[in-house]
Amino acid sequence: TSSAGINAAGQTVDPTQSLAGQSANLGTTAAAAGTITINGTAVNWDNSQSINTILGNINNANLGVTAGWDAVNEKITLASDTQGASSQITLAQTGGNLLGVFNLTAGTAAGSDASPTNAGVALNSAAAHLDRAVTSGTFTLNGVVFNVDAATDSLNTVLARINNSSAGVTATFNVATESITLIQKNTGSANQIVLGAAGDTSNLLYALQLSPNNPPVGGAADTVSGSDTKLSLNGGAVQSFSGTQITALIPGVTVQVEGLGTAQLAVGANVDTMVGTINKFVTDYNDVMDFINTKITEEAFDSPATAAERIQGTFRSNSNFLETKSRLTALVGSVVSGLPASMSQLAQVGITTSADQNGTTGKLVLSESKLRSALAADPAAVDAMFNTPTNGIMSQIHTAINSLTDSSTGAFTVEKKMYAAEMKDITEQIANIEDSMVAKEAALRKQYALMESMVSEFNSLGKQLTALANSTKST
Known part of the structure; x- marks a missing residue:
C-alpha cells in the first residue's frame, strides 16, 4: 500500500x-x-x-x-x-x-496475485507489471553511469546495457522468482558492487529493489561487499578462496563450488585427457620423423630453376639429421630407470616403433587399447614414465634435442655457423672479384683510350706518307 x-x-x-x-x-x-x-x-x-x-x-x-x-x-x-x-x-x-x-x-x-513481470516492454508501461514506477534519468553501477528512458527502455534492454558495459557486473532476471540478480564478475571479499551515486537522477535501482536508496538523487551509494568461498576438506581447518573454481585445495584437482552444503569428492585419473595428450605426443614425434626422412632422402635437381629446387637435396644423408633420428629412436626404445620393470618402457603402454626400411620410417605406432589398459591399471606409473625429472622419456628427449640445438655448442648450431662462415667467405671472394673486375675494367678503358689515340696518330702519319708519295711521283 x-x-x-x-x-x-x-x-x-x-x-x-x-x-x-x-x-x-x-x-x-x-x-x-x-x-x-x-x-x-x-x-x-x-x-x-x-x-x-x-x-x-x-x-x-x-x-x-x-x-x-x-x-x-x-x-x-x-x-x-x-x-x-x-x-x-x-x-x-x-x-x-x-x-x-x-x-x-x-x-x-x-494483497492480490500479481501479474508476472514483462521484461520486454517499456519500464513505465502498465504491461510491465512492475511494483514501483521507474523514472527516467541516470543511475550508477560500480562508477559506470547508465542512461534509462522509462518510456522506451525495457527491463531486458537495461540489463543488456549493464552486461555489455565495463561495470564488471552480470545482471539477470529470474522469471520464476520475479527477481533481478547482480553478480560481480570478479569474485572474493576484495570485490564489491557499488549501487548508485550522488548524481543519479533515476530511481531505477530502488524501483527494481536493488538498493534501499530512492533514488540516490543526492543520496549515498549502497555498497554490497563480496565474500570469499570457504571450504573444509575432511573436517580440517576452514580455508578461504577468492573464487569458486578452486585449484589449491587438492593438488592437481580443480573444485568447482556451486553452493552451500557438503559434497563427496571422488578423484580419479582423467583417462581421456591423458590418452589425448599421449596421442598428440605420438603425432608430433611422427611429424618430426617425416620431416627428417624427407630431408635425408630427397634428390637434388640437376638443373634447378627456382630457389626451392636449388635447396632440395641439400640435407641428403646429412650427419646431424641422421644423428637426431638415431637419438630419438634410441630414446623411445629405452628403459626408464627407477620405475617398476613392468612399467618402464613405452612398448609396455602400447607405443612401439615401426620397422625402419632404408632409413625412411622409424615412426611411433600407438595401440590405444593397450594404453588405456595401462592407464586404468596404474596412471601414476604411466605419468612417471613420461614426466619423471631427468630420466623420464620427455626429459630425455628434451635433453637430447637441447644438445643438438644449443645456441653455443649444439651440432645444428655449429653447422649453421659453418655455413655462415662459408657464406661470408664466398661473399668476400665475390666482393674481391668484383673489385678486381672494376680495376681491370678501368685499366682496359685506359688502354682502349690510348689505342684510340695511337690509331689517330697512325692515321695522320698515313695521310702524310700518302701525300709524300704522291708528291714524289709528280717530280
Whole structure:
C-alpha cells in the first residue's frame, strides 16, 4: 500500500529531518508523540524523529512489512513481505496522528496475485507489471553511469546495457522468482558492487529493489561487499578462496563450488585427457620423423630453376639429421630407470616403433587399447614414465634435442655457423672479384683510350706518307 504525497503544496519533504523541524513542509502537522499498530504490533513514535528513523523502526520490528520513502512522489510506501492474495497489511492508530501525517488509512489492505513481470516492454508501461514506477534519468553501477528512458527502455534492454558495459557486473532476471540478480564478475571479499551515486537522477535501482536508496538523487551509494568461498576438506581447518573454481585445495584437482552444503569428492585419473595428450605426443614425434626422412632422402635437381629446387637435396644423408633420428629412436626404445620393470618402457603402454626400411620410417605406432589398459591399471606409473625429472622419456628427449640445438655448442648450431662462415667467405671472394673486375675494367678503358689515340696518330702519319708519295711521283 502507499500514501498520497505527504508534502504541503509547493513544499519538499526532507526524510532526514525531524517531523517537528519541518512542519511547514508537511501537509499535516505531526502531534508530539503517538503509537500506531501494524499487523497487531505497536510502534511508538514522536515528532523529534525523522521519517527515515520511523520507517527504520518499522522495518526493524519484523512486522511482515517493508516501509519505504518514495522521494519522487514524496509519499510513504508499505509493502507486505509476502506476496499474493493471502497477504495483507492492517493499520491502526492508538495515539497521535502519524497515519494522517503519512496519508495512510487505518484498516486492512489485502494483497492480490500479481501479474508476472514483462521484461520486454517499456519500464513505465502498465504491461510491465512492475511494483514501483521507474523514472527516467541516470543511475550508477560500480562508477559506470547508465542512461534509462522509462518510456522506451525495457527491463531486458537495461540489463543488456549493464552486461555489455565495463561495470564488471552480470545482471539477470529470474522469471520464476520475479527477481533481478547482480553478480560481480570478479569474485572474493576484495570485490564489491557499488549501487548508485550522488548524481543519479533515476530511481531505477530502488524501483527494481536493488538498493534501499530512492533514488540516490543526492543520496549515498549502497555498497554490497563480496565474500570469499570457504571450504573444509575432511573436517580440517576452514580455508578461504577468492573464487569458486578452486585449484589449491587438492593438488592437481580443480573444485568447482556451486553452493552451500557438503559434497563427496571422488578423484580419479582423467583417462581421456591423458590418452589425448599421449596421442598428440605420438603425432608430433611422427611429424618430426617425416620431416627428417624427407630431408635425408630427397634428390637434388640437376638443373634447378627456382630457389626451392636449388635447396632440395641439400640435407641428403646429412650427419646431424641422421644423428637426431638415431637419438630419438634410441630414446623411445629405452628403459626408464627407477620405475617398476613392468612399467618402464613405452612398448609396455602400447607405443612401439615401426620397422625402419632404408632409413625412411622409424615412426611411433600407438595401440590405444593397450594404453588405456595401462592407464586404468596404474596412471601414476604411466605419468612417471613420461614426466619423471631427468630420466623420464620427455626429459630425455628434451635433453637430447637441447644438445643438438644449443645456441653455443649444439651440432645444428655449429653447422649453421659453418655455413655462415662459408657464406661470408664466398661473399668476400665475390666482393674481391668484383673489385678486381672494376680495376681491370678501368685499366682496359685506359688502354682502349690510348689505342684510340695511337690509331689517330697512325692515321695522320698515313695521310702524310700518302701525300709524300704522291708528291714524289709528280717530280
